[in-house]
Amino acid sequence: MSFKELCAATSNFSADNIIGTGTTGTIYKAMLPNGWFLAVKRLHHPRVEQHFNNPHCFISEVMTLGRWRHQNLLPILGFCIHSSEKLLVYKYMCNGTLRDWLLGHQDRDMKCLDWPVRFKIAVGLARGLAWLHHCCSVQIFHLDLTSGCVLLDQGFEPKLSNFGRAMFVNPNDHDHRSGNLVLGKGFLELGFAKKDVHSFGVVVLELIGGREVSDGESFGGQIDECVAGKGCDGEIVQVMRVAKDCVQPMVDKRPTMLQVVQRLTQIEQGCCGCGTDVQGYEPVVVPSVVIEMGQGIGSKYR
Numbered sequence: 001m002s003f004k005e006l007c008a009a010t011s012n013f014s015a016d017n018i019i020g021t022g023t024t025g026t027i028y029k030a031m032l033p034n035g036w037f038l039a040v041k042r043l044h045h046p047r048v049e050q051h052f053n054n055p056h057c058f059i060s061e062v063m064t065l066g067r068w069r070h071q072n073l074l075p076i077l078g079f080c081i082h083s084s085e086k087l088l089v090y091k092y093m094c095n096g097t098l099r100d101w102l103l104g105h106q107d108r109d110m111k112c113l114d115w116p117v118r119f120k121i122a123v124g125l126a127r128g129l130a131w132l133h134h135c136c137s138v139q140i141f142h143l144d145l146t147s148g149c150v151l152l153d154q155g156f157e158p159k160l161s162n163f164g165r166a167m168f169v170n171p172n173d174h175d176h177r178s179g180n181l182v183l184g185k186g187f188l189e190l191g192f193a194k195k196d197v198h199s200f201g202v203v204v205l206e207l208i209g210g211r212e213v214s215d216g217e218s219f220g221g222q223i224d225e226c227v228a229g230k231g232c233d234g235e236i237v238q239v240m241r242v243a244k245d246c247v248q249p250m251v252d253k254r255p256t257m258l259q260v261v262q263r264l265t266q267i268e269q270g271c272c273g274c275g276t277d278v279q280g281y282e283p284v285v286v287p288s289v290v291i292e293m294g295q296g297i298g299s300k301y302r
Contacts, residue, residue, distance in 0.1 A: 015042065020097070027040065071128075072158055095152035120199065125158045134256070141167040
């Protein structure tokens with residue numbers, strides 16, 4: 001799409017069409033003449049501007065991102081360079097971000113996400129990260145995972161987005177570069193992969209507790225009352241144990257994302273047991289955070 005077409009679709013990047021502000025730019029809701037919706041990201045972060053100062057670098061990296069095809073990754077549909085403007089075009093996700101659902105709206109008639117949907121989000125996110133870490137010809141580390149970059153489609157399938165800080169690592173290279181730093185493979189595996197694992201664990205704990213976890217906050221095992229006591233407490237506790245393994249301070253003790261997927265798959269298949277009888281564990285139930293199912297949840301995302 002041309003810059004002129006994107007300007008028209010976003011009403012000249014009107015503030016009324018802003019649906020989120022991420023670490024690398026502002027995202028606008030765009031409507032095409034045929035009535036279809038898109039999300040347009042206008043890059044503005046200084047780091048991004050410096051990194052993509054060379055248009056050829058921008059095109060090369062966007063083309064790399066555009067080749068990713070996985071059910072749980074948000075694909076780039078296109079891009080546009082116009083003078084100093086650099087724009088990325090994505091499919092519009094009608095259910096917004098996971099953060100939207102965690103924050104909720106307390107002043108309307110609302111319904112919360114039930115546990116099967118939350119578990120679906122956790123499993124999908126784990127599969128997307130595992131694919132990036134272990135199944136690509138080039139290892140990809142997200143490095144900026146939060147509930148705000150987990151988008152939800154109409155069926156609440158999670159789509160990982162916001163790769164502005166992602167690191168690409170060719171396992172065949174002897175050295176791996178991040179800006180001006182030359183990093184060894186062992187450091188990358190422990191530093192980058194396990195950072196994503198930790199961030200994943202935090203997001204899952206937020207899914208279980210029904211709220212965001214602040215930086216440095218300890219998580220005592222709270223379960224959102226919206227999902228507690230409804231026949232899945234055993235499964236919830238099993239998932240919580242996986243999440244707590246992901247956030248433990250000893251980096252080398254954290255599981256890989258492949259191991260996380262394997263454990264969640266076992267839980268999904270009932271191999272770890274479900275139900276409410278979990279010996280030696282009493283979860284803390286906290287007030288639920290809920291959101292109206294029919295409210296344009298896609299009105300905000302990063």
